[in-house]
Amino acid sequence: MGAQAQTGSITGQVIAADSGDPLAGAVVEVSGPTLAGKKGAIADEKGRYAIENVPSGTYALKVTHVGYVAGTIRKVSVASGASAAVDFRLKTSPYGLEETVVSASRRAENIIDAPASISKVGWEEARRNAADNSYSSLLKNVKGVDCTQTGVFTEAFNTRGFNTAFNTRMLMLLDGIPIGVAAAFTPVFPIPRDDVQDVEVIVGPGSALYGPDAVAGIINVTSRNPRDSQGTTLALSGGARSTFKGRLRHAGIQDKWGWKISGDYQRARDFEVINTFYNADSTISVTDDPDFDAKSLRGGAGLFYYPDPKSSVGFTMGVGRASFIDMLDSGRGQRDNNTQHYQRLAYTSPRLYLNAYRTSTDGSDDYLLHTRAANRLKGLSEEEARRGASLAFVGKTWGMEARYSITPPFLESTHLTRARIFARRTTKVLFSKEERLTQLCSESMVRQK
Numbered sequence: 001m002g003a004q005a006q007t008g009s010i011t012g013q014v015i016a017a018d019s020g021d022p023l024a025g026a027v028v029e030v031s032g033p034t035l036a037g038k039k040g041a042i043a044d045e046k047g048r049y050a051i052e053n054v055p056s057g058t059y060a061l062k063v064t065h066v067g068y069v070a071g072t073i074r075k076v077s078v079a080s081g082a083s084a085a086v087d088f089r090l091k092t093s094p095y096g097l098e099e100t101v102v103s104a105s106r107r108a109e110n111i112i113d114a115p116a117s118i119s120k121v122g123w124e125e126a127r128r129n130a131a132d133n134s135y136s137s138l139l140k141n142v143k144g145v146d147c148t149q150t151g152v153f154t155e156a157f158n159t160r161g162f163n164t165a166f167n168t169r170m171l172m173l174l175d176g177i178p179i180g181v182a183a184a185f186t187p188v189f190p191i192p193r194d195d196v197q198d199v200e201v202i203v204g205p206g207s208a209l210y211g212p213d214a215v216a217g218i219i220n221v222t223s224r225n226p227r228d229s230q231g232t233t234l235a236l237s238g239g240a241r242s243t244f245k246g247r248l249r250h251a252g253i254q255d256k257w258g259w260k261i262s263g264d265y266q267r268a269r270d271f272e273v274i275n276t277f278y279n280a281d282s283t284i285s286v287t288d289d290p291d292f293d294a295k296s297l298r299g300g301a302g303l304f305y306y307p308d309p310k311s312s313v314g315f316t317m318g319v320g321r322a323s324f325i326d327m328l329d330s331g332r333g334q335r336d337n338n339t340q341h342y343q344r345l346a347y348t349s350p351r352l353y354l355n356a357y358r359t360s361t362d363g364s365d366d367y368l369l370h371t372r373a374a375n376r377l378k379g380l381s382e383e384e385a386r387r388g389a390s391l392a393f394v395g396k397t398w399g400m401e402a403r404y405s406i407t408p409p410f411l412e413s414t415h416l417t418r419a420r421i422f423a424r425r426t427t428k429v430l431f432s433k434e435e436r437l438t439q440l441c442s443e444s445m446v447r448q449k
Contacts, residue, residue: 006055006056008056008084010054012049012086014026014028014049014087016090017090023090027040027065028061029061031060031062034057035059055078057077058075060074061076068090071088071089099122116202117202118202119144119200119201121198121199123229139219144201145159145203151270151294151326152243154186170219172219174190175223177359178359186324186326187298188340190319192300194248197222197224197225198221198222199219202218202220204217223316224251225312225314226259226304227258231250231251232248241270241271242269243266243267243269244265244267245265245266248263249261257306260302261302263298269293270293270324274287274289277374279377286377293323294323295324298318298320302317312348314344314345316344317341320341321338321339323338326366331369333391334368335366340359340362351404355402356400357399359398360396361394363394366391372389373385375389
C-alpha cells in the first residue's frame with residue numbers, strides 16, 4: 001500500500017484542433033528525471049488515454065500521430081494518489097509532403113510542386129551510416145542512380161542506365177554552385193560528411209537550367225545551417241586495409257549570429273594492382289609503380305548573420321586535398337595532392353536571393369601511370385617521364401546569381417521569379433599550354449503554379 005500511495009496517474013484526451021474529432025492511435029509518452037525510462041499509452045477510439053503508476057513528480061508529455069504536428073506539454077505535476085488531466089489539440093500536418101527542394105527551379109518549393117522528379121536523401125538517413133565517410137551510401141538506394149566504386153575512397157555516379165566509371169555528364173553542385181570535377185564525389189569534394197544536410201537528385205537532363213554539364217542529371221548537396229543544427233560532433237573509425245577516418249563538426253548561434261567549422265581526415269591502403277610493361281624484345285621491363293596510400297583532408301567554415309527569422313547572410317568556404325589512384329577512360333591516374341576549394345557569399349530571404357561564388361581546382365601534379373611507365377621504357381628520366389604523362393590542369397570558376405520572386409495576393413498559388421545568372425570558367429591545361437575561357441550569361445522570368 002505504501003508503494004502504491006507514492007504514485008499517481010495522467011489521463012486526458014487527444015483531438016484534432018480543426019475538427020475536434022478524437023485521434024485514435026495517438027501515442028502519448030511521459031518522461032522525467034524520476035523515471036528510469038519512458039512510460040506511455042495509446043489513445044483509444046475516443047482519443048482518451050491513461051498512464052498509470054507514475055511516481056509523484058514533475059514530467060513532460062509528448063504526443064505524436066501520423067499526419068499531425070507533435071505536441072509537447074512540460075511541467076506536468078503528478079501527486080501521490082491523484083490523477084493529472086492533460087488534453088491535447090493537434091494541428092494537421094500532411095505526412096511526408098512538406099519537404100522543400102531547390103534543384104528543380106533554383107528556388108525553394110514543395111517537393112510535390114516541383115516541375116521535375118526529384119529524389120531527396122535527408123540528414124536522418126545520412127546519420128544511419130555514421131561510420132562511412134563515403135557519399136555512395138547516401139545515393140546507392142536512389143532510384144535511377146548507378147554507383148561505381150573505383151577505389152578505396154573514389155566513386156562515380158551515373159543515371160539513365162548509362163552506367164560507367166568515367167561519366168562526365170553528371171553535374172555535381174554544392175549549395176547550388178558547381179564544384180570542380182563534374183563526374184563524381186572524389187575525395188577532394190570540399191565538404192565534410194557531417195556538414196551535409198541533404199542531397200537532391202534529378203535523374204535526367206537539366207541543361208536548360210544548369211548548362212551543358214547536366215546531360216545525365218544533377219546532384220545537389222546542401223550544407224547544414226547553424227540555425228538548424230547546433231552542437232559538436234566527433235567521430236572516429238577504422239578497419240581493414242589500414243583504414244582510419246576521423247570527423248569533427250561544431251556549430252553554434254548567439255543572438256543574430258551563427259557559426260560553424262568542420263573537417264574530416266581519412267587514409268587507407270588502396271587495392272594493390274601493379275602493371276608491368278616490356279619493350280619490344282621483352283629485355284627491359286618497367287612497372288607503373290602506383291602509390292597505394294590514399295589519403296584526404298577536407299575542411300570548411302561559415303559565418304552567418306540572421307536579420308530576421310526567415311532571412312540570412314552567410315559566408316562559407318571549404319577546401320579538399322587528396323592523393324589517390326583515379327580511374328580514367330584513358331587508364332589509371334595518380335592524383336598527387338589534388339586540391340579543390342570554394343568561397344561563397346549569399347543572401348537568402350523569401351523573395352530575394354543573391355549569390356556570389358568562386359571555385360578552383362588544382363591538379364598540377366597529376367599524371368597517367370601507364371604513360372609514365374611507357375616513357376621510362378623509352379629511356380626518359382623519372383622527371384621527364386612524369387612530365388610527359390602529365391594530367392596537370394588548373395581551373396577556376398566565378399559566378400553571380402540574383403533572383404527575385406513575388407506571389408501576387410490575388411494569385412496565391414502563382415509565383416513569378418526573375419533571375420539573372422552570370423558565370424565565367426577558365427581552364428588551363430598546363431602540359432599543352434591550352435587555355436579555354438567559357439562565359440555563361442542568362443536572364444529569365446519564370447511563372448510557376
